[in-house]
Amino acid sequence: MSSTLVVGDLWTGLLALGAAIVLTASYVLADLLALLWRQYFSPLQRLRGPPSPSFLFGNLREMYNQENTGLLYDWDATYGSTYAYKGFFGGPRLQTMDLTAVAHILSHSDAYQKPNFVRDNLAAMGAGSESVLTTEGEVHRRQVRFFFPLQRNVKRLTPVFRDKASELRDVWIGLSSKDQSKPIDVLMWLSRATLDVIGIAGFGYRFNALSGQSDELANAYHLIFATAKKLQLRTILETWIPLLRKFRVHSEVMDKAHHHLICIGLQLINERKTTINHVSARRCWDDERDYSELSPPEPDLLSVLVRSNMASFASQRLTTPEVLCQISTFLIAGYETSSSALTWCLYALAICGRQFAPSLWILRHWMKILSKLEYLDWVVRETLRFHAPVTWTMRVAMEDDEIPVQQPFWDKHGELNRTIKIAKHDIITIPIQAINKSYSIWGQDAHIFRPERWKNPPESSKAIQGLYSNILTFLSGNRGCIGYRFALAEIKMFLFTLIRDLEFTVEPAVIIEKTFNVVARPVEKSRYNSVNKMPLFIRPIPSISASSSRTNDPNET
Ligand code: HEM
Known part of the structure; x- marks a missing residue:
């Protein structure tokens, strides 16, 4: 009797398992068939474009290496500014450098949203699924409001930028005085410095990454970005079959980094809530006293977010997970981008010194004689044109x-x-970097780092409707970069302090290439699988460092 029951149970179990497998398979298959059908009948099939080297990966492997091979410039020359390359399973993807088309796409942000797989990637990297980077439509419009004070209040952050830049300069002077024959990884140090900046500027929180006191979080972030994403079959399947993302195996390092983000975020929220409650309670008792010390007149981002979390109207309220997502987004979006831009700028100047242009000398010379620091401004524009930290968007x-x-x-x-x-x-792919370096827009010297071009930029560049300086680096439209004024002020202050007092050179034999994981980061070509780094030799400049205590503000340009 009992054995019949066991056999019966076994059959029921097997049947249930079989049904589950058939259901999942048909769900997956239906998704896949719908995708193949859509791709096959897409009007993009009519467009010209490069041959696809692989049915599974299409041109994606080549695309990931685009800046190191000049691929997009070759495609532009062969197929013109609008064509289709192949994505997963041979699906055509539009790529356009046509400025009217790009402006149309970016100015209709509800009709052209971030694809699910991009949002999923950004969320997995730590921004979370409820972040201003990953939400769309009404939710995004509600969230983005909370970042507006950040855009208005950049000027008051000048001392934060200046102090961190000076601290970094002193660290590098110390390191170079110990051993001048050893290059310094400027990427790592700049990442630490910009993490410190974003902590203080956004949240009044001291990571102390530069001083090395608590750089566990800095290391965790560094690892998230440094793990350059390899194109794998698993990535392809996850892209088109969202169910599979639920079974994603997370590495211990990533889990630890995400855990850290949540812990620090919650700690920040709770501390600020306590301060806000404390101030409100004391105000109730004593209207006469001045509490400006506890509650600054210009609230930082954290205060704005926490207040919205405490708001009584649902329409104005951000949930705690939403606040957490905005905090980690701000950290992620804000520090690796700036440190990447600064790293590429020092590299470009080091190369200039070594190769062809007197830019570095002119920069220092002009910095001494010009109060407006016009040349510094050109160097920043040229760096952001030539080395856009975010190379493309989709x-x-x-x-x-x-x-x-x-x-x-x-x-x-x-x-x-x-x-x-x-x-x-x-x-659709919008090739930010390729547009910034397009020959048809910038002329025959488009691929040369030449800050002087900004004295009189070509008329054709004025058709680029970027947020800043007729380049697409910060994108445009209402999904453009929220932090671009912050980034510009920070980059200028760091450059001003570092270039004035230090000289950067690069080992002639070292070839630097780019890897991409949202942000373009340097890697030594000879050690392609090693970690991202930018090894530069640093030497203090004695005659100028005597004047390093001057407190000019490069953002007065
Ligand atoms: C050189 C430095 C920076 C560059 C090149 C840069 C570039 C960009 C780009 C291209 C986007 C659009 C991404 C897309 O839609 O695919 C973006 C979005 C964003 N950036 Fe930046 N960024 C920089 C610095 C910063 C800083 C310092 C902050 C914060 C303080 C910041 C905060 C954000 C946020 C929150 C978004 C999301 C905007 C939205 O989707 O509505 N960025 N950035």
């Missing part, structure tokens, strides 16, 4: 559309097109 069409173009283009069937026809679900 969007997905939420509806069928016809995108207007500046330059009509021929398709595979020999027809001249004046719009790009696009279907719902089609993927």
Whole structure:
């Protein structure tokens, strides 16, 4: 009797398991078939484009190495500014450097959103799924308001930028005086310094990463970004079958880093809530006293977020997970981008010194004689043009559309097109870096680092409707960079302090390439699988360091 029961149970179990497998397989298969169907009938199939070296990966492997090989400039020369390359399973993806098309896409942010796999990647890197970086539509519009005070209050952060820049300069002077024959990894030190800056500026929190007192979080972040994403079959399947993301195996390092983010975020929220409650309670008892010390007149980002978390109206309230996501987003978006820009700038100047242009000398010379520091401004613009930290971005069409173009283009069937026809679900790549270095916009010297070009930038560059300086580095439209004023002020102050007192050179034999994991980071070509780093030789400049106590503000330009 009992053995019949056991056999019966076994059969029921097997049947249930079989049904679950069949259901999951048909769910997965249905997703896959729908994808293949959409891709096959996409109007992008009509566009010209490069041959695909692999059915599974399409051109993606080449795309990940684009800046090291000059791939996009070759494609631009061969297929024009609008074409389709192949993504996963041979799906056509629109790539356009046409400035009218780019402006159309970026100015219709509800119709062109971040694709799910991009949002998922950003969320997994620590921004979280409820962050201003990863939400869309109404939710994004509600969240983005809380970042507005940050844009207005940059000027008051000057002392924070100046102190950290000086601290970093002193650390480098100390290291170089010990052993001048050993290069210093400027990327690591700049990451630490910009993490410290963002902690103090956004949250009044001291990470002390630069002084090495508590750099566990800095190391964790560094690891998240340094783990350059390799293109794997698993990544492809996760992209198109979201169910599989639930079974993603997390590395111990990533889990630890995310755990750290949550702990520090919660600690920050609770500390600030206590301060706000304390101030409100005392105000109730004593209206006469001045509590400006406890509650600054210009609230920092954390105060704005925490107050919104405590708001009584649901429409103004951010939930605690939402506040946590904004904190980690601010940290992630704010420090690796700036440190990447600064690293590439020092590298560009070191190369200039070694190779062809007297830029570094001119920069110092002008910094001494000009109160307006115009040349420094050109160097920053040129760095952000030449080394955009975010190399490309992606969007997905939420509806069928016809995108207007500046330059009509021929398709595979020999027809001249004046719009790009696009279907719902089609993927679009906006090649930020390639547009910044396009020959047709910047002329024949587009691939040369030449700050002097900003004295009289070409007329064609004015068609780039970027947030800053006719480059696309901070993007544009209402999904453009929220922190660009912050980044500019910080970068200028750091450069001003470092370039004035230190000389940077690079070992001639070392070839630096870029790896991409949202942000472009340097790696030594000869050691491709090693960690990201930028080894530069640093030497103090005695005659100028005597004047290092001057307190000029480069942001007065
Ligand atoms: C050189 C430094 C920086 C560069 C090149 C940069 C670039 C960008 C780009 C290209 C985007 C758009 C990403 C996309 O839609 O695919 C973006 C978004 C964003 N950036 Fe920056 N950024 C920099 C510094 C900062 C700083 C310092 C902060 C904060 C203090 C910041 C905060 C943000 C946020 C919150 C977003 C999301 C905006 C949204 O989706 O509405 N960024 N940034």
